[in-house]
Structures are given as C-alpha cells and as structure tokens.
Amino acid sequence: MNNRSHRAFKEQLYDQFVRIGRALANPHRLELLDLLAQSERTVEDLAHEAGMSVANASQHLQTLRAAQLVEVRRDGLYGYYRLADDSVFRLWQAIRDVGETRLAEVERVVRTFLDDRDSLQAVSAEELVELLHDDRVIVLDVRPAEEYRAGHIPGARCLPVAELEARLRELPKNREIIAYCRGPYCVFADEAVALLRAHGYRARRFAQGLPDWRVAGLPVERLEGDEP
C-alpha cells in the first residue's frame, strides 16, 4: 500500500471510530448510557430521571443510536431504549476508570457530596461472591424494582432505597446486609447503608454495580415473564 492510500485508510478508520468518541462527548449522553446499563427504559422515563426535556432526551438518544451504542424497541406508544451490547458498557467502564485514575476532580466531587464514604467499607466482587453462600448475610438490591426485574444478583432481595425505611422490619438484625445499586458512583447503596446503620444494622455496600457484576461474568438472575 502506498503512502497516499495508507493515509486514506487511516482517515476512514478514525472517522469511523470517532463516531463513538463524539457520542461520548456530552454529559447527558453519558448519563443516559449509565441509566441504560441497568435496564431498558422509555424516552420520557429517561428524560425525567436525567432532568432533561423529552425532546432533548429523544435527540440525544438518536445521537447514541446513530453511533450504534443503543438500540430501540417499539411497543405501542413507547420506545424502549437499551444498550446495544456489553462492549458499550465496558466502554463506559473504561471512561469511569480513566476518570477515577486520572481526574482528581472526580474524587473531589465524591468527597464533597459523600464525605464519609470510606466508612462504608465497600465489598469487592470477589468478597461478595463468597458472601453469597453465607446465610449470615443478606444481599439487598436497593435500585428501583424495574431494574431488579431486569436482572439482579442471585438471591438478592429487592428493596428500593426509597422504600427501605418503611420496610425495615423485613430485615433481621442478626444478619449482615450488603447493599448494591447501579455502580460505584451511585448513591443508593450509600444511603441504604447509612440508614441501616442508623437503625442498628451491620451493613456495607458492594463497591460496584449490577452491570459491573454482570460483565465480570458473574451470575445474574432474572424474574420470569418480563421483557427480554
């Protein structure tokens, strides 16, 4: 291959890969990817959770779709968006990892909003694998029930953090509780652990989230009769 066509080849390749880069160049789109990593969701639902207008969310989802990072399934009035495949979540993981490793501001933001995070004694995936078979431990999925239905750690109980305080009596105090949620920067598990401890429970959080657990090749359970 001569120099000119070599350069043309590289330009065409990078022009393709940059479609992915461009799709990642907006904070709303990153948040959408983060939400979609949990379960498929409708446009309006995503717009509401991410604090943006429906039209704006729709446009960003179309941008993500153009880069093939998400897919959509139509059902009646609704469009259910989902991540295209696990490679997309791994890409988001890679960004998170660079941010954690390289951007001091990420840690600063976390410290500002969650000042006593170190005290939560996060449990690693390896530790959690062991604890799954320990009947002195309860694993709690504190995400919204929808996301639990879309996939959860085998044996975990569904108890969304919003309902936790009202349903505390369901949890025995003689067992340690490991709460998990969407990911390392999700506050649900942090809040659950704080609440549980305030009520006299022994509690810790899983360091990561359900999608990280899944792409690590660890087992995920799904309730029957739900959407594929």
Next chain:
Amino acid sequence: MNNRSHRAFKEQLYDQFVRIGRALANPHRLELLDLLAQSERTVEDLAHEAGMSVANASQHLQTLRAAQLVEVRRDGLYGYYRLADDSVFRLWQAIRDVGETRLAEVERVVRTFLDDRDSLQAVSAEELVELLHDDRVIVLDVRPAEEYRAGHIPGARCLPVAELEARLRELPKNREIIAYCRGPYCVFADEAVALLRAHGYRARRFAQGLPDWRVAGLPVERLEGDEP
C-alpha cells in the same frame, strides 16, 4: 441527600467524565492516542506521522493533556508526549472493540483497503505465548525501531517493514515467521506477511499489537540505556 443536591452531584460527576469523552471526539486525537500507545514522541514527529500541521498537532495534544490522557516531558527543545497510563490505552481498546462489534463500516473500510485479510491467519495472544518458546518460529517486530526500543515482545527481532525487503537474507526460510506491529488495524504486519510469503516464507501476523500484549499482562522487553 435530597433531590436537588443529588442532581448537582450527578451533574458534577458527568461534567468530569465528559472531559474524557470530549477528548475522544476528534479523529486526529484518536490517531495521536493510537500512536502514543507505542512510545513517547515529539510534537513534530507526531504531526508528520498523522499528516497534520505542527500547530494543529500541538493544540490537539494540549486538549488531550487537559483531559489528563497524555503527559509531556520536556527535554531541551523537544516535548515528548506519552499516554498518561494503561487505563488510557484500555479506553482506546474499548472504543476499538465497540467499533469492531457495532460498526459495520469499520469492517467495510478494512475490506476495501486490505482485501485478502482473512488469508493472513492472524495468531492470537494465547497462541503466540506458546510459540515464543518454539525455536522453529521467529517473532518479528516490524514497527519503526524507536517503537521496538520502547518495548517489544521478548525474543522478537527488530525489522521495520520499510527495511524488510532489503534485509530478507537475515531470515532463515526454514522457520515460520510471526510478524507483529502496532495493533489490529495497523498495516505493517499485513505488509510484512505479504512480502515474506511472496519470497517463499511461511508467515502469519499477530492479531493485535504490542500495547495490547502489554496490557494483557504479558512480558515486555526493553533495551537498556533508553528513555524511561
């Protein structure tokens, strides 16, 4: 945490992570990252190889630096840029992986410029690990010598593809040759294999590149007395 501060937290987090996304939103910057994955290089050198003006390359490198994806070391008149750490290469790998998995156009571009690629019978990292200890095999690093010096597969010979034809007599015909280069989309190894076969050698290429080998935790050799 109340809803308002929860949203502020998320916004500040995604605003940080998107610094990384934005840095990846330009084809020249992707190419610069790809080149820097091999070895540190000067601005002028990078500009020349990536076919851009020096001022433009300098600006893009500064953008990458602002996102903490690259670092620079000054030595006299020169600034030597390098990837900040392995997490940055893994991020580029993740983009490549999504592109390969999701973008049909990537495969189309590869087919257009390298039409008989399947015939190269690429060797996986696992296979190559075995072949390293096989004395019927020669492993050939066909990248520029600079990149070989910055790190190569133990036992590999340095024979840049540009010099290959002139130095064919250095290679015995009774041994199989495995050529490797910068990565899966680099044409150096493809060209080396084609040339070698045309001269009666048995030759295949390594499917990936040296940086992929390195971050897979496989051994890398470095010549003494070179830059850190």
Next chain:
DNA sequence: CGATTATTCAATTATTATATTGAATATATG
C-alpha cells in the same frame, strides 16, 4: 550574542453541536 529550531500562543474564520420551542406523527383509548 545572533541564528536556528521546536513548540506554543492568539486571532480569525468556518463548521458543528446544543437546547428550546412548537408542530407533526403515530399509536392507543373511549
């Protein structure tokens, strides 16, 4: 010191990205 060289800076122009708004589309429901 003056000339050379690698790199960065600053200004300019063209292009692209973004959020908002209101309308359009299409499906479901009574």
Next chain:
DNA sequence: CATATATTCAATATAATAATTGAATAATCG
C-alpha cells in the same frame, strides 16, 4: 372517530470546536 399520549421532527439562536496563519517563546548551537 375524536382524543390523549409518547415520540420525533424542524427551525432557530447560541455556544463550542477546529484548522490556519503568523507571531511569540524558549532552548540550543555556532
């Protein structure tokens, strides 16, 4: 069939990004 609803589309104004140009810096070398 009329209404309601979820989503998309189109137009617009604003902001961010990018390449080019020529000048400015700063280190090296004769």
